[in-house]
Amino acid sequence: MSGNSFGQLFRLTSYGESHGAGLGGVIDGCPAGLSISEEEIQQELDRRRPGQGIASTARKESDTVHLLSGVFEGKTTGTAIGFHIANEDQRSRDYSTIQNVFRPGHADFGYDAKFGFRDYRGGGRSSGRETVSRVVGGAVAQAVLDQYGISVMAYTREIGGIEAELADLDGVQERPYFAACDDVIPLWEERIKEIMAQGDTLGGIVEIVVTGVPAGLGEPVFDKLDARLAYALMGVGAVKGVEIGSGFEAARSLGSMNNDPMTAEGFASNSAGGILGGISSGQSIVARVAIKPIPSIAQEQQTVTRDGEETTIRIGGRHDICAIPRVNPVLRAMTRLCLADMLLLQRRNISL
Template sequence: MSGNTFGDLFKLTTFGESHGPGLGGVVDGCPAGIPLDEAMIQLELDKRRPGQGGLASTARKEADRVKILSGVFEGRTTGTPIGFYIENSDQRSKDYSKIKDVFRPGHADYSFNAKFGFRDYRGGGRSSGRETVSRVAGGAIAQELLRAEGIAVYAYTVELGGIPANDFDFESAQDRPYFSPDADIITAWEERIKDVKSQGDTLGGVVEVRATSVPAGLGEPVFDKLDARLAYALMSVGAVKGVEIGSGMNASCSLGSLNNDPIGPDGFLSNNAGGVLGGISSGQDIVARAYVKPIPSIAQEQSTVTTTGEPTAITIGGRHDIAAIPRINPVLKAMVCLTLADMLLMDRRLGVRD
């Protein structure tokens, strides 16, 4: 299978399935001398691991303990490939035996079967959201490279179940349930989750990712624009169905006089561009939003067909999240970190900055 490597200079290659022995990856291209240890990676993995999503989370319990296999010596990167591994410990493959010959609506079962003619039905195999654990580990390594350059990345929930946040304190959001930037909206979100869960249904939402202190000049003209790379990175996450940069879709119904960002002696006076002009960073905060679909595994009867084309109905059991939020937040953050790390190294290679 192709498509398992992300990046040009800062590269992440991942492997593993939802119900295999474990998952892992290799980061190649990370410069030497970056402070890194397992605890740094574990901090990000703990935000994503099963059981961390409050009322919206699956009952599956995984420690998601990372083990660094190579590329780090005495707490610093060596400049060689960084290998890591996370063991699976709470698989229940028998939960999927009854549906191995049925295509689950909203999942990748049908398309994987069409492409490969054979699929791992245990939780979706490689198409499972569990594969994102390797993205988070790789993104945590990229984060340390960005940290050394003074760049910080935050992911926070701006809408859950159709209920938008009214405040946007993205720094405080990192310590709140659902990564909420609005302390007053959490109760409404939890009531919405309870109601939908009682109906055997699931929820979607919107996550905003913000990168601060990004230098101007990152990104390449035409095909490798920074915003194009960010959209590609975020859309590569299975549950994401739409991406906006800056004012996004609202720009289409705005006016140029309102959507342009005026410039004064001290810098830009607004940030409708989301920190990217002509595909190159402007020095403002990078702001991207990812629109996340509802979890497709629902406890309601749905029409489908068997692998031989016979009509049937299915009700999906097992252990599933009610919403991908908040566990998807560190995944989206990781993809932005990986993109910025790659673009930062590309910028250096071209000799734009010392």
């Protein structure tokens, strides 16, 4: 199976399944001498950990990371960084009744079409649990970004069609759902409880803001910074759309409105989302990510078996009601991985 690695110079390769012994990965290309610890990485993993909040799965995992190589006395050595996270609360029996049935909205049909075989226990490799490896990779990537003063924030703009007003972004990491303001939280919780009672699930929108990116990062043709960032974010399982800056709103705008005027002090607006012609402008990079509803719902759905026989399915087990907020740290991690890779590529090009 290909497609287990992300990045060119700063490269993450992940392994593991939802119901296997554990998950982990190898990070290659990380420069030597950067400060990193298991405790710092664990803080990021704890933000993604299951079993938190009313929208989250009841599965209990500590997601404890163990660094196996590449770090000595709190510093990266310049060699491959290996890490492992054990699975502790698998209940594979929850999936035994659906091993020959395709779950609507899941990757089951595609995996079977591609490989002729699939791990039906929680989706195997296609499970959202695979993203623990990305969060570890993103935490290490941040050590690279720190050398340039780059910060990445991911917060929730919308859940179930209810949008948050942008207000106090300083408190995002401490709020439930990584909400952009306090006022919307009770509205989201009421909506989540309503949908839970119906046996259904919700989607939402996460916004990412990157500050401190220098101008000139990215390539002008196939490796545009926005193209690479969109690729990174679209590689997360629940993501169905990505827009940069004004995004789709630009299609309804005019050039005179969508262009960002330039003054001696800099840009007067940021419709471009910090990227022009595939190259960073020095402004904040702004991206919005559309998250689909979790496909595992406690309602009867029409489907077929592997033999093509029509049947119905009602999915049991333990599942999130909404991928938000657990997907936020994953999107933050993928943004960090993308930027660390692009920075090292830029540094190599300049040194040549």
